[in-house]
Structure formats: C-alpha cells, structure tokens
Amino acid sequence: MVLEPTDHLKPNKLPPDLPTKLRITLIGSGNLATSLGPALLKAGHEVREVYSRTAAHAAALAGKLGASPLSDLHTLSPGSDLYLISVKDEALPEVARTLKVTGAVTAHTAGSFPMDLLKESSSAYGVFYPLQTFSRYKELDFKEIPVCIEANNEVSKRVLTTLATSISTRVSGLDSTQRKALHIAAVFACNFSNHLYTIAHNILEKHQLPFDLVRPLIAETAAKAQTSDPRHAQTGPAARNDQAVIQDHLRQLATDPDLQKIYKLLSQHILRSRK
Amino acid sequence: MVLEPTDHLKPNKLPPDLPTKLRITLIGSGNLATSLGPALLKAGHEVREVYSRTAAHAAALAGKLGASPLSDLHTLSPGSDLYLISVKDEALPEVARTLKVTGAVTAHTAGSFPMDLLKESSSAYGVFYPLQTFSRYKELDFKEIPVCIEANNEVSKRVLTTLATSISTRVSGLDSTQRKALHIAAVFACNFSNHLYTIAHNILEKHQLPFDLVRPLIAETAAKAQTSDPRHAQTGPAARNDQAVIQDHLRQLATDPDLQKIYKLLSQHILRSRK
Numbered sequence: 320m321v322l323e324p325t326d327h328l329k330p331n332k333l334p335p336d337l338p339t340k341l342r343i344t345l346i347g348s349g350n351l352a353t354s355l356g357p358a359l360l361k362a363g364h365e366v367r368e369v370y371s372r373t374a375a376h377a378a379a380l381a382g383k384l385g386a387s388p389l390s391d392l393h394t395l396s397p398g399s400d401l402y403l404i405s406v407k408d409e410a411l412p413e414v415a416r417t418l419k420v421t422g423a424v425t426a427h428t429a430g431s432f433p434m435d436l437l438k439e440s441s442s443a444y445g446v447f448y449p450l451q452t453f454s455r456y457k458e459l460d461f462k463e464i465p466v467c468i469e470a471n472n473e474v475s476k477r478v479l480t481t482l483a484t485s486i487s488t489r490v491s492g493l494d495s496t497q498r499k500a501l502h503i504a505a506v507f508a509c510n511f512s513n514h515l516y517t518i519a520h521n522i523l524e525k526h527q528l529p530f531d532l533v534r535p536l537i538a539e540t541a542a543k544a545q546t547s548d549p550r551h552a553q554t555g556p557a558a559r560n561d562q563a564v565i566q567d568h569l570r571q572l573a574t575d576p577d578l579q580k581i582y583k584l585l586s587q588h589i590l591r592s593r594k
Numbered sequence: 595m596v597l598e599p600t601d602h603l604k605p606n607k608l609p610p611d612l613p614t615k616l617r618i619t620l621i622g623s624g625n626l627a628t629s630l631g632p633a634l635l636k637a638g639h640e641v642r643e644v645y646s647r648t649a650a651h652a653a654a655l656a657g658k659l660g661a662s663p664l665s666d667l668h669t670l671s672p673g674s675d676l677y678l679i680s681v682k683d684e685a686l687p688e689v690a691r692t693l694k695v696t697g698a699v700t701a702h703t704a705g706s707f708p709m710d711l712l713k714e715s716s717s718a719y720g721v722f723y724p725l726q727t728f729s730r731y732k733e734l735d736f737k738e739i740p741v742c743i744e745a746n747n748e749v750s751k752r753v754l755t756t757l758a759t760s761i762s763t764r765v766s767g768l769d770s771t772q773r774k775a776l777h778i779a780a781v782f783a784c785n786f787s788n789h790l791y792t793i794a795h796n797i798l799e800k801h802q803l804p805f806d807l808v809r810p811l812i813a814e815t816a817a818k819a820q821t822s823d824p825r826h827a828q829t830g831p832a833a834r835n836d837q838a839v840i841q842d843h844l845r846q847l848a849t850d851p852d853l854q855k856i857y858k859l860l861s862q863h864i865l866r867s868r869k
Binding site: 407408431450451452454463464489499502503504506513514516517520522523531534536538545548549553555557558559564567571572581582584 | 830
C-alpha cells in the first residue's frame with residue numbers, strides 16, 4: 320500500500336509549517352491505544368481512522384474517537400500526518416512489513432522493538448513509547464506519564480515531539496538500546512512487583528486472610544519510591560540479615576518449592592546488595 | 595525485675611474500669627517505635643518511659659514523647675498498664691527473657707515471633723502488630739494501618755484492643771500462625787517489591803537513565819492493586835507468554851547472571867500462574 324504524501328509533509332524535508340494539531344491513524348485497539356486515543360483528542364489532534372484486526376474492536380474504539388473503523392490494513396487511507404502502531408508485540412513485525420506510507424511519519428509504541436523495524440514503512444519513522452501500565456477501563460492522566468521518543472530524521476523527530484509534548488510534560492529522547500533497558504527495568508519494577516502482590520494474595524488466601532491487610536503496605540512501599548532511592552528504603556529480614564527469620568520463612572514455604580526458591584533468590588540478592 | 599501491679603489491672607481478672615487512656619512503657623526506639631510513639635500520644639495515651647539499649651536513642655525518642663529515657667532494662671519502673679516491646683527481631687528473645695511484669699500487660703510488635711515468647715514476662719500478654727513499612731523520618735497516619743492483635747487472655751485482649759482501636763480503624767485478631775503467614779506475604783509484597791525497584795534503578799543507572807522514568811509506573815502498579823485483584827492486573831511479556839521478548843530480555847541480562855536468574859524464575863512463575 321502506498322499512501323499519497325500529505326501536502327505539508329515531504330519525507331526527509333523539515334516542513335516550515337508543521338501543524339501542531341496532527342491527523343493521526345491509530346493502528347491497534349489494545350489497552351494502550353484505548354488509553355491514548357482520548358488523550359490525543361483532548362490535546363486537539365484528530366484521529367481519522369482506527370485499525371484493528373478484529374472489526375468489533377476497531378468499531379468500538381473508532382466510535383469513541385469519532386474516527387472510521389478499519390479491519391483490513393490494506394484499506395488504510397492516505398492523508399494522515401502520523402500512522403501510529405500500537406498493536407501486540409507479536410503482531411508488530413507483520414504490521415510493520417505491511418505498512419508502506421509515503422509523505423507521512425510511522426511510529427510504533429513498543430519498548431523492546433528497535434526503531435529500524437519501520438525503516439521500510441516510511442522514510443520518516445520513529446518510536447513513541449509511553450511508559451505506563453494501561454488498563455482498558457481506567458482513564459489515566461497522560462501529563463505525568465513519561466513518553467520516550469526516538470526518530471530517524473528531523474521530520475519524524477518534529478512530529479513525534481509535537482505529539483509527545485502535547486499530551487505529556489515528561490518527554491525524553493531515548494535510543495533503541497536505552498529503550499530496551501528501560502523496558503527491562505519496567506518489567507522488574509511493574510510486572511514482577513505485581514506478581515509479588517499476587518503471591519502475597521495467594522499466601523493470605525491460603526490462611527483465610529484478606530488481601531486488604533497488605534494493601535496499605537503496597538501503597539506505602541510505592542509511595543516511598545516516589546521520593547527516595549529504593550536502595551535506601553529497603554527493609555525486611557534480608558535487609559537486616561536476620562537469618563533466624565529468613566530460615567523460619569523458608570521452612571514455612573517448604574510446601575511450595577517455587578515460592579521457596581523465589582524467596583531464597585530475592586533474599587540472597589538483597590543480602591548481596593548490602594555489601 | 596518484678597514490677598508492682600497497677601491498681602486497676604489484676605492479672606487474668608478483667609477489670610471493670612479499664613481505662614481507655616493507657617499508661618505505656620515503650621521498649622525500643624527503632625522505626626516502628628518512633629512512628630508509633632506520636633500516634634500513641636495523639637490518641638490520648640501516656641508514654642511514661644522509653645527504653646533503648648543506646649542511651650542517646652532512648653533520650654531522643656523519650657524527649658519527643660515527654661517520657662523518661664532508660665537504657666537499662668532492669669531499671670524500668672512499675673506503674674504502666676502496658677509494656678510494649680518494639681525492638682529488632684534479633685534482640686526480642688533476650689528482652690522477653692529479661693522482662694518480668696506483674697499486674698500489667700506485655701506485648702511485642704514482631705510479625706514472625708509467636709505470642710508465647712512472652713509467657714514468662716507477665717500473666718497477661720499478647721502481640722500488637724501494625725503492618726506497615728515505617729521510616730524514621732516520615733510520619734504516617736495510623737488510622738489506615740492494619741493492626742493485628744493476639745492476646746492470651748481477656749485482660750490482654752481488652753488492653754490491646756483498646757490501644758489498637760484508639761489509633762487505627764483497621765484492627766484484626768490474628769493468631770500466631772496467621773500472623774507469620776501475613777509477615778511472609780508482606781515480605782513478598784513490600785520488601786521484595788522494593789528490591790525489584792532497586793534492580794530497576796540499577797539497570798537504568800547503567801544506561802544513564804533516571805529512575806524518574808519508572809516512578810509513575812511503580813505508583814500506578816501499586817494503585818491498581820488497591821482496588822483490584824493483582825492476578826487480574828498482571829501485564830508484561832510473561833503474562834502474555836511473549837517468548838520473543840522474554841528471550842530477548844534474558845539475552846540482554848546475560849552479563850548479570852543473578853538478574854537473569856531472577857527474571858527467569860519470576861517469568862516462569864507468572865507463566866505457570868496463567869494456567
């Protein structure tokens with residue numbers, strides 16, 4: 320598919336009159352696309368089309384955004400300034416291969432894929448990576464969400480910077496290596512932490528105790544990390560090398576070898592971090 | 595040391611006129627004692643004496659609470675309704691052995707020690723376990739902090755319930771087995787999560803990236819767990835069994851075998867939880 324150039328964007332040539340309100344095609348309808356869409360409208364941009372492989376998903380999100388729904392990538396219209404790809408990681412390479420755009424910018428939102436995945440999709444391309452955990456049903460204030468952008472040239476840089484600064488006050492330029500490191504850091508800080516909450520939930524459930532008991536603790540642990548260095552906020556048996564408690568806890572966990580292994584490994588890592 | 599009975603508290607006999615404002619001796623000056631002290635005063639109780647092995651610490655906290663400082667356990671005065679022991683876990687058994695009280699309640703604040711540790715310290719004893727991560731320099735609102743109490747008889751139950759409900763709206767009765775399970779759950783949810791924040795911090799630092807980039811993510815992950823079941827909030831590569839990303843991350847972590855091991859173990863555990 321080759322799209323026509325839009326009148327104000329020539330590939331690799333920085334337009335003098337780059338609009339601050341962008342015409343956007345949103346490719347994807349997952350948690351991020353669903354959270355991002357309303358933020359784009361709120362910032363004054365126009366979402367022209369929404370693509371999803373599943374027609375009903377495309378229709379639902381397009382309806383919310385006043386856009387046209389599409390479920391066939393080959394029928395995307397030309398005329399957008401930006402084709403923003405926010406699909407599942409596993410679907411991204413195929414979408415990148417299919418998408419060919421002239422005279423507009425393409426960008427993806429994936430932490431772990433390099434920018435160059437899009438080098439055949441358009442001459443101006445980049446990455447627009449908002450770092451947050453998105454839920455389909457919870458509206459988030461994008462102003463505080465870090466948005467990391469990477470661009471292959473001045474055109475994509477201008478378009479992605481315009482977009483990012485219009486919705487967030489926390490915009491950074493990150494290259495693909497840094498973004499991957501950030502993604503890995505985010506897996507530890509967010510995905511793995513949430514799984515530890517789940518483990519806590521399961522331990523409590525086994526003893527007929529409500530998860531509510533640890534909720535204030537979870538909130539305060541995260542609150543501390545907002546203002547201080549987590550290395551200095553570390554508490555607990557391993558942080559004070561309290562072997563009596565650690566060994567007692569390991570004995571208690573003997574009925575669940577997986578949990579015992581996780582407890583041991585993380586305690587050892589905390590102990591080693593103390594030195 | 596044998597303390598004289600206070601006039602309104604006879605061991606094992608429920609006093610009809612149990613005061614709602616208690617006279618308290620605080621044994622310990624760590625993070626919990628330092629946070630708890632002001633909350634006790636605010637609720638109208640009197641802190642009469644503060645003990646710490648380190649005289650300067652006893653003086654500092656006693657000064658803040660209008661109490662007398664002590665650094666020798668054998669010089670504790672009689673006359674308190676409650677002798678509340680909030681020392682490091684490793685020091686607790688020795689303190690429990692030394693403390694002998696008649697006509698008053700003794701209680702400790704440790705998650706992983708059984709109530710019976712105090713059975714030789716007084717005839718009415720128990721556990722007063724506020725579940726939160728305390729910082730010496732941050733005042734917390736105790737109203738929202740779950741306080742778990744356990745008591746060996748009606749006297750200690752009444753005294754500990756009076757104390758707990760005077761500072762918190764979230765008081766539960768937990769036995770020693772449940773409290774230990776809760777403590778283990780708290781290690782996962784709080785201590786280990788905080789260590790994952792530290793790991794994220796170190797990964798970012800290695801790539802010259804500020805920790806600020808993941809702070810909103812940490813806050814939102816914890817915020818989600820306040821209202822929903824963390825099992826349903828799980829996101830990330832392992833939650834969607836995205837092996838391409840997982841393997842790529844593991845390759846990136848090859849330079850740090852410890853981190854690689856933690857990443858692998860937690861990802862496997864998330865994968866298994868999906869089934």
